[in-house]
Amino acid sequence: MRRRVALGLAVVTASGVLALAAPGSAQAAETSCAGRKVRTLSFSTGSVQVYKRNGWICAITLAKRPGVERYMMVSVQARGLRAVVDEGMYSRLAGPRKTHAGQRKVRVKGAVGGGSVSSGWIRF
Incomplete structure (x- = not known):
């Protein structure tokens, strides 16, 4: 059970980091x-x-x-x-x-x- 919770938390954290990083990198790509x-x-x-x-x-x-x-x-x-x-x-x-x-x-x-x-x- 703990492994599933830890895995789920890791997936949510990773997707949150990617969501925050994507708009900035997309914006940077569009400025040139x-x-x-x-x-x-x-x-x-x-x-x-x-x-x-x-x-x-x-x-x-x-x-x-x-x-x-x-x-x-x-x-x-x-x-x-x-x-x-x-x-x-x-x-x-x-x-x-x-x-x-x-x-x-x-x-x-x-x-x-x-x-x-x-x-x-x-x-x-």
Whole structure:
């Protein structure tokens, strides 16, 4: 009987630890883009980092001074497709957002507070 109780307690404890660890690791995985950095678009209140991997373009907007919650936005659009956008009130970053560009030109936009940047149509 004691073995069953001990085994049950061990299983519950292990599942609790995994449940607590999973959201943090999932969040950490979502705060960056895979691939190589191909461009950084800087502006007065932040920057947009653009990454490329196997035809996919991924972008993140980073605040120059993180910590204060304010409007932030990142947008990635492959020519001929709809823009993929993340916008809202954030304190550190907006995104990541990605789209499959293949050989198409891409437009990347970002904003933090009153500052913003747009790349225009460029090929990465």
